[in-house]
Amino acid sequence: MGAENLDNEASAVFRQGTVIPAHPLALDEHRRLDERRMAALTRYYCEAGAGGSAAGVHTTLQLIHSSHAAAFGVRSVSLLAGRTPLSVLVTNFNTDGLNHREVETFLHEFGHALHGVLSRTRYASQGGTSVERDFVEAPSQMYEEWGRKLEPLRLLRRYCTGCPEIDEALVKRLHAARSFGRGILYGRQHLYAAYDMALFGEREADPMQTWIRMEGETPAGYVPGTQFPGTFGHLVGGYGAGYYGYMWSEVIALDMLSRFGRNLMNPAVGRRFRELILARGGEEPAKVMVREFLGRDPSPEAFFEEITGQRGN
Numbered sequence: 001m002g003a004e005n006l007d008n009e010a011s012a013v014f015r016q017g018t019v020i021p022a023h024p025l026a027l028d029e030h031r032r033l034d035e036r037r038m039a040a041l042t043r044y045y046c047e048a049g050a051g052g053s054a055a056g057v058h059t060t061l062q063l064i065h066s067s068h069a070a071a072f073g074v075r076s077v078s079l080l081a082g083r084t085p086l087s088v089l090v091t092n093f094n095t096d097g098l099n100h101r102e103v104e105t106f107l108h109e110f111g112h113a114l115h116g117v118l119s120r121t122r123y124a125s126q127g128g129t130s131v132e133r134d135f136v137e138a139p140s141q142m143y144e145e146w147g148r149k150l151e152p153l154r155l156l157r158r159y160c161t162g163c164p165e166i167d168e169a170l171v172k173r174l175h176a177a178r179s180f181g182r183g184i185l186y187g188r189q190h191l192y193a194a195y196d197m198a199l200f201g202e203r204e205a206d207p208m209q210t211w212i213r214m215e216g217e218t219p220a221g222y223v224p225g226t227q228f229p230g231t232f233g234h235l236v237g238g239y240g241a242g243y244y245g246y247m248w249s250e251v252i253a254l255d256m257l258s259r260f261g262r263n264l265m266n267p268a269v270g271r272r273f274r275e276l277i278l279a280r281g282g283e284e285p286a287k288v289m290v291r292e293f294l295g296r297d298p299s300p301e302a303f304f305e306e307i308t309g310q311r312g313n
């Protein structure tokens with residue numbers, strides 16, 4: 001399918017008034033994409049135009065020319081209305097092959113898509129990822145682990161005959177590489193979350209002065225002339241007072257993961273996760289669903305093992 005067709009399809013969707021036109025630059029960028037991806041995009045526009053969310057399409061167009069990967073719940077399930085769910089992954093992966101970080105990213109975003117399409121809620125408003133913000137990343141963060149363990153990684157060869165064999169030694173090296181600098185990573189995430197909270201506290205706080213003080217209290221200190229707050233888009237992008245959710249989701253993700261024990265490919269636990277977590281969307285508070293899945297109260301133990309480098313590979 002050619003570029004003109006894609007433009008026609010896209011502008012047809014615009015004419016229907018179902019999307020807010022994105023910046024024209026994004027459409028220019030489309031022309032540089034290969035035919036296969038353009039065909040997929042066109043199908044997506046048609047699907048979305050037929051009953052999807054305007055916001056989803058708009059965001060997609062904007063993301064096409066960035067390096068992001070993202071999942072969009074275009075249409076939420078509703079058993080009541082007999083509505084089937086539709087989720088879309090928008091990625092800019094290297095078509096020659098994925099590096100390990102991309103595999104993790106793919107599994108993460110695919111986790112969001114699974115949350116959407118395996119959802120079986122009565123109402124659309126409770127479908128899939130319509131859960132508490134500080135829980136929404138948990139299933140996806142859990143699925144990243146499938147890119148780090150030998151059993152699932154080994155399966156890649158079934159679908160990719162030219163891919164190199166992945167053995168225990170390589171998985172160990174991946175684990176070691178990932179463990180490098182973890183302290184800095186978590187220290188930084190904690191600082192970002194605490195800073196976010198400081199700005200959304202009861203009293204008004206000067207963003208720059210608060211940052212200089214807080215970063216100044218870390219071992220590395222504040223670097224004069226830098227202006228991190230101006231780049232911290234989460235503060236105004238819907239994550240204000242919620243940035244902590246990334247780490248909190250990881251606490252829950254690792255706790256849920258522990259239910260799989262040493263076998264990520266355990267179909268019984270997988271089914272249980274699907275039925276008790278993914279299928280229920282936001283029908284129940286996350287803490288109720290997580291407790292049912294775990295069969296006990298949630299615990300931060302696995303998270304503390306992770307950040308201290310003691311969680312097994």
Ligand SMILES: [Zn+2]
Pocket residue numbers: 108109112137140
């Ligand atoms: Zn995510």
